Amino acid sequence: MTFTRWLALMERLQLPPARATYDALMQAYTAPDRHYHNDQHIARCLAELDAAAPHIADPGPIELALWFHDAVYDSHSASNEADSAQWAADFLQSVQSNQALTETVTALILATRHQPGELSPDEAWIVDIDLSSLGTSPAQFDADNQAIRPEYAWVPLAVYREKRVAILQGFLDRPLLYATSFFQQKYEAQARINLAWACQLLKG
Numbered sequence: 001m002t003f004t005r006w007l008a009l010m011e012r013l014q015l016p017p018a019r020a021t022y023d024a025l026m027q028a029y030t031a032p033d034r035h036y037h038n039d040q041h042i043a044r045c046l047a048e049l050d051a052a053a054p055h056i057a058d059p060g061p062i063e064l065a066l067w068f069h070d071a072v073y074d075s076h077s078a079s080n081e082a083d084s085a086q087w088a089a090d091f092l093q094s095v096q097s098n099q100a101l102t103e104t105v106t107a108l109i110l111a112t113r114h115q116p117g118e119l120s121p122d123e124a125w126i127v128d129i130d131l132s133s134l135g136t137s138p139a140q141f142d143a144d145n146q147a148i149r150p151e152y153a154w155v156p157l158a159v160y161r162e163k164r165v166a167i168l169q170g171f172l173d174r175p176l177l178y179a180t181s182f183f184q185q186k187y188e189a190q191a192r193i194n195l196a197w198a199c200q201l202l203k204g
Contacts, residue, residue, distance in 0.1 A: 001026065001043050006067070012060050015095050028071050036147040037070045041133070045069075048129045052182055061101060062126050064088070065108035069130065075151045085109040114171075124179035131177065134194055135187025141194040161202045168195050168202075 006022045029039040045066045053059045065088070072083035085106040092102040104122070111123040112130045119127060133144050152160055171177055172195040178184045 001029070001039050001046070005046070009060065009063055009067075013064065013097075013101065015092075015097060018091070018095060021091050025067060025071055028073075033151065034073065035150045036144055037073045037151065041070065042066060044133065045129050048132045049125075052125060052129070052180075055180075055182055056122075056125055058122075061104045062108060062122055062129075064101075065105045065126055066129065068105070069109045069112045069126070073151075075154070081110055081113045119179055128178045128180050128183035131171075131191075132183065132187055134171065134177065135183075135189075135191035136194075137190075138194060138197070141198070145198055161204075165199050165202045168199050171195055172199065 003019070003022055007017055010017055026039065028034075029037075029042055031038075046063065049056075049059060049063055049066060056062065068084050068088040068091075069081070070084060071087050072080050074080060077083070088109060089102050089106050092105065107120075108123060108126045111119060111127050114127060114131070134141065136144070148164075149160065155163070172192060176184060176188065177191050177195075178188055
């Protein structure tokens with residue numbers, strides 16, 4: 001998540017350097033209450049994008065959406081993705097980007113709400129990238145799973161466990177966790193093992 005990478009993306013999308021926006025994003029992602037939804041999560045998402053990029057027609061809008069997709073994160077709020085999408089839209093409008101890019105990026109960010117429904121090809125990529133952490137090694141998955149709890153420290157443990165199980169079981173109940181064959185082959189099997197383990201652990 002270096003400024004060099006941000007600058008390269010801005011050049012690729014024919015946008016101005018926007019150092020102030022980069023700094024604001026970094027400030028958001030490194031806030032002390034960010035334990036999972038932080039700069040490391042974004043860096044890992046960008047690494048997953050790099051690995052998948054040869055299979056993607058135009059990775060640029062997806063990358064910009066990844067930079068913004070968790071920019072607003074308040075565990076008390078149900079509108080984080082919409083608020084993050086609005087930040088991206090405001091930024092793109094401020095640099096006089098074309099409307100098509102703005103609409104594409106906001107739609108991609110909103111897709112990370114992970115609601116059921118049909119996805120466009122690019123939405124499938126960003127959703128899979130955002131869920132890639134589910135299929136990492138058991139040790140990394142466990143670290144990620146534990147990092148989410150402090151972001152919801154205000155939620156009583158019994159309630160947190162119940163809600164968390166519902167979310168993870170919802171993913172596990174899907175016929176396929178990942179929408180693209182690339183991520184199905186890379187992470188599907190391990191993700192199912194990880195999710196089943198986490199649900200069992202949370203249920204006690």
